[in-house]
Amino acid sequence: MVIEAQGLTKRYGKVVAVEGLNLAIEAGEVYGLLGPNGSGKTTTILMLLGLTEPSAGTVRVLGFDPAREPLSLKRQVGYLPDSVGFYGEMTAWENLAYIARLNGLPKAEAERRMGRVLERMGLAEVADRPVSAFSRGMRQRLGLAEVLLKEPKVVILDEPTLGLDPEAAQEFLGMIRGLKAEGITVLLSSHLLHQVQAICDRVGLFHKGRLVLEGRVEELAQRVLGGAYRIRLEASPLEGLAERLGALPGVARVQLEGTGLRLEAAQDIRSQVARAVLEAGASLTSLVLEQPSLDEVYARYFQEVRHAA
Amino acid sequence: MQPSLKGRREGSPWVGLWAVFFKEMADHLSSTRMRILEVLILFSAVGAVYAGAQTLRQTVSEDPFLLLRVFTAAQDPLPSFVAFLSFFLPLAAIALGFDAINGEYNRNTLSRVLAQPIYRDALLWGKFLAGLATLALILLALFLLVVGLSLIFLGVPPDGEEVGRALLFLLATLAYAGVWLGIALVCSVLFRSAATSALAAIAVWLFFALFWGIIAQLLAQAVAPYDPFNPESELRQAEALLAFSRVSPNTLYAEAIQAILNPGVRSLGPVLISQLQGALLGSPLPLGQSLLLAWPQLTGLIALTLLLFALAYVLFQRREVRA
Numbered sequence: 001m002v003i004e005a006q007g008l009t010k011r012y013g014k015v016v017a018v019e020g021l022n023l024a025i026e027a028g029e030v031y032g033l034l035g036p037n038g039s040g041k042t043t044t045i046l047m048l049l050g051l052t053e054p055s056a057g058t059v060r061v062l063g064f065d066p067a068r069e070p071l072s073l074k075r076q077v078g079y080l081p082d083s084v085g086f087y088g089e090m091t092a093w094e095n096l097a098y099i100a101r102l103n104g105l106p107k108a109e110a111e112r113r114m115g116r117v118l119e120r121m122g123l124a125e126v127a128d129r130p131v132s133a134f135s136r137g138m139r140q141r142l143g144l145a146e147v148l149l150k151e152p153k154v155v156i157l158d159e160p161t162l163g164l165d166p167e168a169a170q171e172f173l174g175m176i177r178g179l180k181a182e183g184i185t186v187l188l189s190s191h192l193l194h195q196v197q198a199i200c201d202r203v204g205l206f207h208k209g210r211l212v213l214e215g216r217v218e219e220l221a222q223r224v225l226g227g228a229y230r231i232r233l234e235a236s237p238l239e240g241l242a243e244r245l246g247a248l249p250g251v252a253r254v255q256l257e258g259t260g261l262r263l264e265a266a267q268d269i270r271s272q273v274a275r276a277v278l279e280a281g282a283s284l285t286s287l288v289l290e291q292p293s294l295d296e297v298y299a300r301y302f303q304e305v306r307h308a309a
Numbered sequence: 310m311q312p313s314l315k316g317r318r319e320g321s322p323w324v325g326l327w328a329v330f331f332k333e334m335a336d337h338l339s340s341t342r343m344r345i346l347e348v349l350i351l352f353s354a355v356g357a358v359y360a361g362a363q364t365l366r367q368t369v370s371e372d373p374f375l376l377l378r379v380f381t382a383a384q385d386p387l388p389s390f391v392a393f394l395s396f397f398l399p400l401a402a403i404a405l406g407f408d409a410i411n412g413e414y415n416r417n418t419l420s421r422v423l424a425q426p427i428y429r430d431a432l433l434w435g436k437f438l439a440g441l442a443t444l445a446l447i448l449l450a451l452f453l454l455v456v457g458l459s460l461i462f463l464g465v466p467p468d469g470e471e472v473g474r475a476l477l478f479l480l481a482t483l484a485y486a487g488v489w490l491g492i493a494l495v496c497s498v499l500f501r502s503a504a505t506s507a508l509a510a511i512a513v514w515l516f517f518a519l520f521w522g523i524i525a526q527l528l529a530q531a532v533a534p535y536d537p538f539n540p541e542s543e544l545r546q547a548e549a550l551l552a553f554s555r556v557s558p559n560t561l562y563a564e565a566i567q568a569i570l571n572p573g574v575r576s577l578g579p580v581l582i583s584q585l586q587g588a589l590l591g592s593p594l595p596l597g598q599s600l601l602l603a604w605p606q607l608t609g610l611i612a613l614t615l616l617l618f619a620l621a622y623v624l625f626q627r628r629e630v631r632a
Contacts, residue, residue: 042631051423051630071320071426079424085417087336101328102425146421 001060002027002154002185003048008057010043017043019209021057025187025202030180032196033189034294035206041189042082044206045158048187049079062153075103078147082158082189084139088132092123092142095131099146110149117145121175137168144175155179157188161195173199193294205298213301221292222266224301226252229268230290234260235282244280248272260286318428325427329435330442337443342404346447349397354454357390362462373593376467377474377570379459390455391566394482395559399489399514401447405440406493407507410625411500420630433625437494437618444486452479470596477569477600484610485562489514491617498624517557525553547579555606558613565606568599577602 001024008021018040025031033041046052048059050066050073059066064073086095093114100110118124121141126134134142140160147155160176161169177199179186190196197203197217205213205220213220235241238261245263246254252264263273270287277284337343361379365372372378383389388396410433413419422432456475460466467475493510500506529550536542554560564577572593576584594602 046420046630049424051420068317069319070428071324074424074426077424079420081417081420081424083417084421086421087416087418098328098332099421099425101332102325102422102427104324104426143421 001025002029002062003031003187004060005044005048006058008044008047008059009055010040010047010052011055016209018047021211023204023211025185027185028180028183030176030186030188030199030201032200032203033187033206034191034193034196034203034298036191039206040209041191041206042158045079045156045187045189048156049074049077075150076152077154077156078150078152080140080143080147080155080157080160082162084143086131086134086139086142089130091128091130092118092134092145093127095142096146096149100149103150105149113149113151117148120148121145136163137165137172140164140168140172141175144172152184154185154187157186159190160188161190161192169195193298197294203294205294205301207302213297217292217294217297220294220297224297224304225292226264229265230292231263231265231268231270231273232257232260232286232288232290233263233273233277233284234286235277235284237282241277241280241282244276245273248276262290320428322428322430323434325425325431326435326438329427329432330439333436333439334442337405337439338446343443346401346404349401350447350451350454353390353393353397354451354458356387357393357455358458358462360384360387360389361459365463373468374471374474374572375463375465376456376459376471377572379455379463380475380478381570391570394451395485395562396518398444398448398482398486399518400511402440402444402486402489403493403507403510403514405443406436406490407497407510408503409436409440409494409497410621411497411503411506414501415503423630429626430622433494433618433622437490437621440490440494441483441487444490445483448479448482448486473596474569474572474599477596477603478566481562481565481569481603481607481610484607484614485558485565487614488558488610488617491614491621494621495617495624498621498628517559521557521559522554525550525556528553544579544581551578555609558610561606561609561613565603565610568603568606572596572599574599574602577606 003023003025005021005023008018008023009016010018021040021044023044033044035041043052047054048061048066050070053067061073062076064070066073086092087098090098096114096118097110100114105113115124118127121144123138123141123145126138131139131142144157144160147157157176161172164172173196176186176188180199180201188196188200200217202214202216203220204211213224215223236259238256238259242254242256242261245251245261248265248269250266250269252266254264255262263269268289270289274284274287358379361382361384363384364382365375365378380390383392408415410419413422413432423429452475456467489510492513493506496506496510496513497503500509529546532553533542533545533549535546555564568574568577572595573591575588575594
């Protein structure tokens with residue numbers, strides 16, 4: 001286990017920010033800490049790094065206790081805060097050099113690494129410009145460059161795509177995927193569930209300081225949405241198709257949606273669906289397997305919780 | 310982890326101190342604030358030497374402490390060098406320290422810096438020492454300018470004791486500046502907005518510069534009321550007044566440099582006639598005796614600096630990284 005937390009709790013006065021959190025993240029995993037703003041994601045991250053003290057519970061990151069061995073821990077764990085800031089009047093290079101000195105890197109080694117990470121993040125050409133002129137996306141990449149400077153084993157990213165335009169966000173997510181390929185364990189938090197679900201091996205969904213759901217995206221979809229496979233088809237005429245398809249084995253529900261139908265099924269039954277449509281004498285114009293969206297999982301879960309209450 | 314180590318922090322709190330120190334020092338030296346301070350330094354040095362030289366040229370009697378007179382002599386409308394320093398240094402110290410910690414919050418750099426393998430101790434110490442070193446640099450520049458200019462204008466080289474007194478004066482001034490740097494640092498931890506912090510620090514300065522004298526007088530009258538039929542009550546009131554006004558770092562500094570720069574000063578409090586029996590009035594004290602006289606004030610200033618730093622330290626250690 002790279003990151004382990006047991007019964008982790010943080011209270012600010014009477015307000016409970018995080019309650020009874022159990023977390024176990026393995027080496028090389030990309031884990032998504034997801035949930036709306038104010039649900040305790042950042043507080044959890046700060047506790048993992050030892051930047052804030054837990055009210056109760058234990059944490060181990062790479063086997064280190066953040067409260068007692070913060071230096072060894074922070075030497076191997078990179079952290080990109082949610083609203084990353086730099087010293088605006090200093091250049092990108094100077095900002096990195098400061099962090100390298102704080103990490104105690106020898107000068108030659110530091111310069112070698114700085115050149116490499118700036119190159120990798122596509123910032124080599126603007127290295128000598130003051131950071132105050134940088135765009136949000138460039139700052140974010142400089143932040144990741146700084147994280148990589150210490151050649152970390154674990155990288156913790158707080159809202160990495162916040163404030164980025166869709167293209168920059170996808171590019172940044174691609175860079176995060178690159179970290180996984182290097183064997184770096186990644187913990188990221190986000191409230192943009194659909195944006196990060198593709199790069200997470202596992203996710204934990206937060207709600208009011210509690211981790212309410214945890215697992216692989218498909219597992220969660222299966223558990224919460226019932227049918228994990230959602231098939232969307234367009235055919236004409238639609239009359240009578242819904243009943244026919246609903247009778248197929250494994251279909252949980254059929255819904256009329258616009259000019260087509262949406263099926264939820266336990267398996268990928270696209271070929272059976274196609275056959276059924278053709279046997280009914282209709283013409284099939286499109287048949288797509290939709291990826292379950294975490295947003296939907298989240299929304300549906302709380303709908304059910306509310307209904308149960 | 311061994312059980313014996315439990316409850317202990319790993320590593321040294323000084324890791325990263327010098328990285329912070331040099332970064333902050335470079336920031337200070339290249340900042341616009343510093344440009345403004347440099348212009349002020351130049352003006353004040355020229356003004357002080359001019360005022361000193363004007364006064365001294367009018368003196369015909371022999372004076373063994375010419376250099377020290379340059380520091381203390383005032384020529385209307387120019388204040389003396391010392392008076393100028395006690396006015397200018399608190400402002401310079403506040404200017405260097407008021408946004409030390411809240412500036413990191415406002416630029417969103419604090420969590421990034423604290424995620425590096427350093428303790429908060431290193432950040433605060435580094436910032437404090439960098440501020441102090443910058444002030445020392447300003448002071449030294451000012452001091453050398455004044456000494457150099459007065460050598461040119463007066464043409465009298467200072468002797469060993471004068472240089473010793475001048476260096477002690479420099480030390481006392483640095484301690485005084487440290488007090489205000491400490492106050493600015495505490496404000497920068499307490500207040501999230503840089504403007505509020507600067508204003509609060511200046512308010513403290515104004516309080517001691519303008520109001521504390523009045524308050525000390527009222528307090529002294531309340532504690533030791535003057536009785537016209539009891540001459541001793543007058544002395545008690547004077548002593549109470551002195552005790553109260555010594556709460557202010559300004560008083561401590563003024564007394565310390567009075568003793569250091571003026572070898573004729575034999576006491577910083579009220580003196581009774583009986584205590585002067587056998588004294589040669591106006592004859593200068595040796596350096597060691599003057600130092601002894603200023604010792605409580607000097608240690609008081611240094612202790613106050615450390616106390617303020619400790620307060621900032623405790624406040625900062627408990628502060629959440631996120632607002």
